[in-house]
Amino acid sequence: MTKRAMFPGIATPQLRTRAAVLAAGMGAAAALGAGVATAADGNAKDVTAAPGATAASVKEQADAQAKAAKSEKSEKKDSAAKKDAPKKKAAKKKPASWVAPVKKYELSAGFGLGGNMWSSKHSGQDFAVSVGTDVNSVHGGTVVKAGPNGGGDGPAYGNAIVVSHGNGTYTQYAHLSRIDVKVGESVKTGEHIAKSGNTGNSSGPHLHFEVRTSPNYGSAVNPVQFMRGEGLTF
Numbered sequence: 001m002t003k004r005a006m007f008p009g010i011a012t013p014q015l016r017t018r019a020a021v022l023a024a025g026m027g028a029a030a031a032l033g034a035g036v037a038t039a040a041d042g043n044a045k046d047v048t049a050a051p052g053a054t055a056a057s058v059k060e061q062a063d064a065q066a067k068a069a070k071s072e073k074s075e076k077k078d079s080a081a082k083k084d085a086p087k088k089k090a091a092k093k094k095p096a097s098w099v100a101p102v103k104k105y106e107l108s109a110g111f112g113l114g115g116n117m118w119s120s121k122h123s124g125q126d127f128a129v130s131v132g133t134d135v136n137s138v139h140g141g142t143v144v145k146a147g148p149n150g151g152g153d154g155p156a157y158g159n160a161i162v163v164s165h166g167n168g169t170y171t172q173y174a175h176l177s178r179i180d181v182k183v184g185e186s187v188k189t190g191e192h193i194a195k196s197g198n199t200g201n202s203s204g205p206h207l208h209f210e211v212r213t214s215p216n217y218g219s220a221v222n223p224v225q226f227m228r229g230e231g232l233t234f
Contacts, residue, residue: 098230123220124210133196141165158200174208
């Protein structure tokens with residue numbers, strides 16, 4: 001009988017070595033399994049242990065993929081929030097600095113026109129409109145003349161208004177059927193000041209409009225040319 005048979009509980013050195021190698025292999029497999037499980041818990045994708053990989057390297061790979069997945073999810077959430085956010089209101093359009101004295105019109109007699117209707121030449125621009133059309137201040141300013149007899153400029157103008165806009169610029173509105181402002185009153189750009197009419201030396205309903213360098217008759221300049229310089233097209 002051999003020693004191996006006589007002492008079954010004692011392993012030979014070769015058997016002990018094989019057992020140690022087998023135990024180490026099982027431990028590594030268990031570690032790799034734990035790493036894959038960790039990756040699954042972290043919602044990582046496609047975690048595959050490379051041959052010879054350690055449990056630590058598999059866990060690092062799983063953590064990296066889980067972090068990437070979390071970052072992607074956060075980016076999608078931010079993108080959706082921005083998409084659903086209400087759009088900012090468009091900036092309000094800046095109000096016009098100068099406007100036409102009436103909204104709907106046809107141009108009739110122009111500046112500098114000669115004829116029997118005027119003592120010299122036509123000092124303004126006529127806007128053909130019906131009686132009672134709203135007349136508006138073409139720019140902000142202060143009323144310096146308002147009343148019959150052309151507001152002091154003579155009966156040919158009928159009922160009239162003169163507005164000072166500062167810097168030596170004045171506008172006049174004549175042949176009015178009604179005056180709705182008083183001397184000294186401040187008016188804004190586009191503000192209603194009167195109703196058009198056919199008073200004074202007029203051949204028919206219209207608004208006579210002048211641009212002046214003073215509040216008085218005789219200082220008129222071409223109103224169409226002036227208003228075009230302010231960005232208006234007649």
